[in-house]
Amino acid sequence: MKQTGKRLVQYAALFKKPLLFALLCLSIAVATELAGPFIAKRMIDTHILGIEKPWYETASATQTEKAVPWEGTFYKRSDNFAAGEAHGREVRILQVGSAFVWVDQAITFDGVRKLTEDGKLTITSGEQQAQYVYTKLGAAQLYAFYKPEFTELMTLAGFYVILIIVGAGFTYGQRYLLQSAANRIIQRMRRDVFAQIQRLPITYFDNQPAGKVVSRITNDTESVRDLYVQVLANFFTGTIYIVGIIIAIFVLDYRLALFTLPIIPLLLGWIVLYRKYASVYNHEIRERIGAINGMINEAIQGMTIIRAFRRQKETTKEFDTLNDEYTMYQNKLLSLNSLTSHNLMNVVRNVFFFGLIWYVGGSSLNALISVGVLYAFVDYLNRMFHPMVGIVNQLPNLERAIVSADRVFELLQEPGVDVVEGDVARFRGHVQFENVRFAYKEGEDVLKNISFEAKPGQTVALVGHTGSGKSSILNLLFRFYDVQHGRIMIDGRDIRELSKQELRQHMGIVLQDPFLFTGTIASNVSLDDPSITRERVEAALRDVGAAEMLAALPHGLDEPVIEKGSTLSAGQRQLISFARALAFDPAILILDEATASIDTETEAVIQAALGVLSKGRTTFVIAHRLSTIRSADQILVLDHGEIVERGSHEALMAQQGRYFQMYQLQQGHQGGAPATTEPEAAPELEPGEVRGRA
Template identity: 85%
Template sequence: MKQTGKRLFQYAAIFKKPLLIALLCLSVAVATELAGPFIAKKMIDTHILGIEKPWYETASATQTEKAVPWNGTFYKRIDHFVAGEPKGQEVRILQAGTQFVWLDQPLAFDGARKLTPDGKLTITQGTEQAEYTVKKLGIQELYTFYEPEFTSLMKLAALYFVLILIGAGFTYGQRYLLQSAANRIIQRMRSDVFAQIQRLPINYFDNQPAGKIVSRITNDTESVKDLYVQVLANFFTGTIYIVGIIAALFILDYRLALFTLPVLPLLYVWIIVYRKYASHYNHEIRERIGSINGMINEAIQGMTIIQAFRRQKETTQEFEQLNEEYTKYQNKLLSLNSLTSHNLMNVVRNLFFFGLIWYVGGSSLHSLITVGVLYAFVDYLNRMFHPMVGIVNQLPNLERAIVSADRVFELLDEQGINVETGKSERYLGNVKFEHVRFAYKEGENVLKDITFEAKQGQTVALVGHTGSGKSSILNLLFRFYDVNEGRITVDGRDVREMPKQLLRQHMGIVLQDPFLFTGTIASNVSLDDPSITRERVEAALREVGAAEMFQSLPHGIDEPVIEKGSTLSAGQRQLISFARALAFDPAILILDEATASIDTETEAVIQAALEVLSKGRTTFIIAHRLSTIKNADQILVLDHGEIVERGSHEELMGLLGRYYQMYQLQQGHPETAAAGEDGLRSGL
């Protein structure tokens, strides 16, 4: 968690300027909002309930001096007198129930008030009681005494309105900056993850379903985005709110503020307990969603096989099992969230309110706290629980984001090789394997002491049964994997000493099942490499004999190609793949069973092009159709990872060995092949 949090902070630090400005805007917005209860307190205590403060006769006779005319005399409230201004007789305006009364003398003490029908006001405090003769005030008379306060009330209301507008403006700025910064952070993270994929070795993809990798780039990074947009905003907002409110509570009354402090350790314990259980559930959920994505991807890729072999029911059952496991953990997390969500926080808040009432009512504080202070305190307490509810409600997003970030960083931490951006001089193409041994799994060698040499311009064919090691030789040459023992050299230089990208810069490959990208035929030949001109693309297509075939399409070589080129025939896809390899003018050309899935006519076209294009290039051919490699300079026959025969077509046919048998079988002469096998056995 600490390491993940540190790395998330490092990503945020890249865009610290907008984040810091957003937090500054947030602080201003919180300050403007927290000023509201203070303004309300002043309005209540000073300008509304302040009418009960002592009033004195005064010589002032203007409204601007807050003087109020009553029965031919002017009166002014005590807090409106300036220093040294003379005061006359003290009078009071008091509220008893819903009625306001006039008392033309000071109060001896204050307490519980009761107004009798005959105009007597009784005040009781403990065992003491006092009775006064008072005069009831009508609405218009009461209004006269409130009138001097209207200007101040309007000013405070206007101030509050202005603060609301300011707070709204800063809130908008905070949210916009925070979300835009979060979008840029996630954009950077996705770019880093995608760049990391380019650096990973091929064996990583052998062991990881594509759907799981896609899930980390899309779903997991989106969950991390929630951390910056929702969780960060709520946690920072909540923290600033809570700190500001506690400070305001201490300003109001430190005794009441102390009463609320236990809520902070309660919130901390709450977060710790929640994360303990939620972490496990979220790990399982993210793992299941990755598996679901992987299965969906696999099902889409293999839909033809699924439907052809009527495996829809079994595939659906497998999916439902994963879906059921995912739903199970989702429901467990949902139960945890329901138990620890805002409902529980509301219970805690109500308990605090109950405790507050009991605390104030059962102590001497009730006689020392004004209505305005109590109103402001209750308002602040409500406001304090609101961000706490926000923090608690964001705990699921926090935990989900942390788990997702763990998965993203796990991918970023995979050992990869930086992509070289430079260029290397075109090498000659002299390839040499020296006592090469290789195993995909430790102790299970698929290549055993492979030694051969391919000189510049030569064509070397690799033949053998499935699993004999043909493709493994080319995987090592391309450095998709590295040898366990021995070495491979190109022009005398060990390939392990050459950056992989620069080594492959002058290699071309055509696979049995060519992969086409979404785009056009032309873009699939050039791969959008700016060094591959339009003329070069057209020339490559002409050289492989595909120009006329594609010119007949509605848009020619600009014909759209959808994913994997499924609208094109196998032969068309293979010709595009072949033209792609040739367009890059490789020094080493590799054909991995490139003619296995195409028709005889297309194969003849490619064979004709190869006669010209293989000149000056070292060409490796893996072929099951032995008729396509009769002109190879060297044919290597492999069996269980070893070279059992080598030579030209004529030399190998003369040996009457394994190559001879394979050739005769393909030519439809099983009897001759069997005779050759018997001769081989007798020779042994």
């Protein structure tokens, strides 16, 4: 959690300017909003309930804006007299129930007020009681005493409306800045995650389902976005509001402020307790989402096999199991959220209100706190609980976002290799393997002391049974994996001295099942490399014999290609893959079962293109159809990770060893062929080997 929080802060620091402006806007918005109860307090205590303050006779009848006439005499409220200004006798205006009465004298004490039937006002305070003669004020008479306050009342009301408008403007600015910064943070994070995927070794993808990786880039980063946009916005805003309200309450009345302080540790304890249980559920939920995405991705990719072997029910059952587990943990989290929801926060708020009534009503504060102060305090208390409810409601999103951030940063912390820029001179194509040993798992060597040499322009063919190490040799040459013993040299230089990007700059590969990207035929040949012109694309397709194929397509080079080229035949996809290799003009070319899955007629076209494709470059061929490698300069026969035979086709046939037996079997000559040299019906991957990654 600590490291995750640190990384989240580091990402936020990249966009600190808009965040600081958002903080400034928020502070101003909070200040304008918290000024409201103070304005209301003044309006109540000074301009509304202030009518009950002492009134005095005044000889200054010209000050009609503050002096009120009553029965031929002018009166002014005590707080409207200037310092040192003379005044006459005191009178009072008091509210009794809904009525207002005029008392033509001062009162000695205040307490419970009551109008008697004999026209007297009785005021009782404990054992004390006093009676006064009164005159009931009508609406017009009462209005005359309130009239001097209307100007200031309207001024305060107008000022309050201005504060609301200003606060709304700064609130908009705060939210816009905060959310735009959050969007940019997530944009940067997604870019970093995708760049990290380009840095990760092939072994990472061997051990991680594609759906889980996709889930981290999409679902998890979106949850982290919610952290910045919703969670932190609420926590950030709520904290500023709560601090501001506490300060305002202390300014209002420190005794009432002390009463509210226990709310803060209660909220913190609530957050800690919630996260303790929610963390477990959210980890399980995110894992299940990743597993579901992986399973869906696999099901879509293998839909043909699922239907061909009637596995729809089993696949659906597997999905239902994952879905049920996901729903179970979601329901557990839902129960926790319901238990600690805002409803419980409202209960706490009402308990505090009850405590406030008891605290004020049962103490000496009852006589010391004005109605305006009490109103402002209750208003502030309500305002304090509002952000607290917002914080509590965001706890589920907080925990989900933290778990997602853990998963994202876990991916970002995976060791990888930086993608470097730079060019190296084109290889001559002199390849040497010197005593190479390699194992995907410790102690289980798949290559044992492999040594051979491929001179520039030569074609080297690799043949052998499944698991013999053919693809592993090419994986090492491409540095999808690094050798553990021995070394591989290109033009006399250890390939580990080159970056992987520099090494692969002058290497090309054609796979048995070529991968095509969504786009057009032209973009799949050039891979959108600006150095490969359209004329070069056309020439490459023409040289590999694809002219007839292009002529049959409505849009030619611009024919749309959907995901994996599923609308094209195997032969068409393979021809595009050959053209791609030719367009990039590699010094070293690898053909990994390039003719294994195409028809005989297309194979003849490709075989004719191979002469063009392999000319002037070192070529490595993995082949099961031995007839396609008869012209190879060197054939390496592998068995259990060792080279057991090597030489040209003619030389190996003359030896009448393993290669001879394999060739005879494929040509239909069964006599004398040992049972252990059965031809391979279809190529298979060796443990840990990778196909389709260039």
